[in-house]
Amino acid sequence: MRYHCIVVLSVIAIDFLAGFAKSLSPPWDDMHIKHSWSAVPMNWVSLGRPPSGTTIDLYIALKPHRENALINALYEVADLVAPRPETLELVNSWLEHHGISSSSISMTHGGNTLKLKGVSVTQANTLIGASYQLYRHVERGEVIVRTVGYSLPTALHLHVLTVAPTTSFVSSRTQWQTPRIRSSGKTGGLAKLALGEPATTLSSRKKVNYVTPPFLRWLYDTVAYTPNAMGENVLGVVGFLGHYPSSADLWAFMRKYRDADDATYYRVVEINGGGYDPTRPHEEANVDIQYAEAMAYPTPHIFYSTGRGPEGTDDWYIAWLEYILDQQNIPQTISISYGLEERYTSREYAFYVCDMFATLGALGVSVLLSSGNDGIGKGTCVNNNGMVRFLPRFPATCPYVTVVGGTTDYEPEVAAVFSGGGFSEHFERPPYQRQAVPTFLEDLGSLYQGLYNASGRGIPDIAAQSIDFVIFFNGQLRRQSGTSVATPVVAGIISLLNDWLISTGQDPLGFLNPWLYGGGLAALNDITEGSNPGCGTDGFSAIAGWDPITGLGTPNFRKMLGQLS
Incomplete structure (x- = not known):
């Protein structure tokens, strides 16, 4: 509208x-x-x-x-x-x-x-x-x-x-990491997970050697749902840095893990000279499109290939936002797996970009962004004024997007050690966090006092599996990790919720956070183990309720659907 x-x-x-x-x-x-x-x-x-x-x-x-x-x-x-x-x-x-x-x-x-x-x-x-x-x-x-x-x-x-x-020295960076090598043990690893059966160990929690769509659909309870609003519901995936997906890799991936031979179609929209060459795919674009498609299939997808103009004269985010806000038809769910340290943006620039994301929410769009892979900060964490401060990431710190952190293992899931989290230096705590965040700060006490903005917007809001995802790349199987792989998974789940709403004659979710921190909270799996070290510290620790590692927890689709019914 x-x-x-x-x-x-x-x-x-x-x-x-x-x-x-x-x-x-x-x-x-x-x-x-x-x-x-x-x-x-x-x-x-x-x-x-x-x-x-x-x-x-x-x-x-x-x-x-x-x-x-x-x-x-x-x-x-x-x-x-x-x-x-x-x-x-x-x-x-x-x-x-x-x-x-x-x-x-x-x-x-x-x-x-x-x-x-x-x-x-x-x-x-x-x-x-x-x-x-x-x-x-x-x-x-x-x-x-x-x-x-x-x-x-x-x-x-x-x-x-x-x-x-x-x-604003905006240089988008992908939120994926070099995969860590794990022994497959005696449980069959990849072959077993291909059938949706998690590989396990004898430890107190079950570990996953490889993550694939069958496992994620089982873990987050989407297996029984079939989309119905394919003519109206669309999922968008945003690409920067000249990253393109491969339709051939998507076809191989979907055939293996969703038994789908027709899932090679995604529409590519080139923005500001973004370009598209599927013969030269990038792992980031491949993992984004493969897992978004695997979770939401057969929902249509759009991949936005966004450039920054000649000689780097334009801004990645403004170029994409200017385009998308000018469209009559915008995907109801959008996944973005790129970010930068907030300290490289001016406060005024951050507010401007954030207001454009707020406009998307007002238009009925749910925007999912990754929280980053450096825990509470990489390196010495010295800010522009020479002070040591934890380093949250932008645009994740914008209060009008939904930010995805990372987990691993299951029964129970635990925080991924690299999951980005913390508190914005630019944005104050939004109203929807007024009850959830103070509980964490009370538990934290005086630890790290002066190293973060205790009144700032806290990230992330939600989390999902983020380690050892299997993808197809140039026809070969490989693994990828990071909050950038968690983000399209959550986006796919939200797209399914929007599908149900649209197919039952209701409006899509739009800006998610007021609902997630309200009625949707009962449908999330609380994560209470793990930490996200960085800046020479042990980082924050996951606790009951919201925390700046996994947010409110991981999704349970069936319960979320129940909260909307």
């Missing part, structure tokens, strides 16, 4: 605002810093100024007229995110002052974003007081165009939330 807002102003109001904007025109050169880093963010090095003639698309995010309305309601989207009329007057006057052609300006996201197409880097530097340069990531070799600081006229600071791309 789409909502449209028409703003009608009286002639007197228009004349007043036009005069007000004109009177403020001279101060456009009165620049004050909007955001900057004291140094280039860790793991990035400058390569100097970009080549002459380089252009970028600037996104100017405007502060909404009703600043908290979208978050409070998550409905009536366009009206809630629209800026104040005077904001548009001022910003347009500023752009005109700098010679930005009106033909290059378009309005997106319900009117709260101005997109400036093809702005030269030289002009952008002047417009926002920036110094754009090329930066290369020292580990991954990725090159992007960014600035370590930018400014806006004083008159605009109360009207503009952020400008992107600027100071």
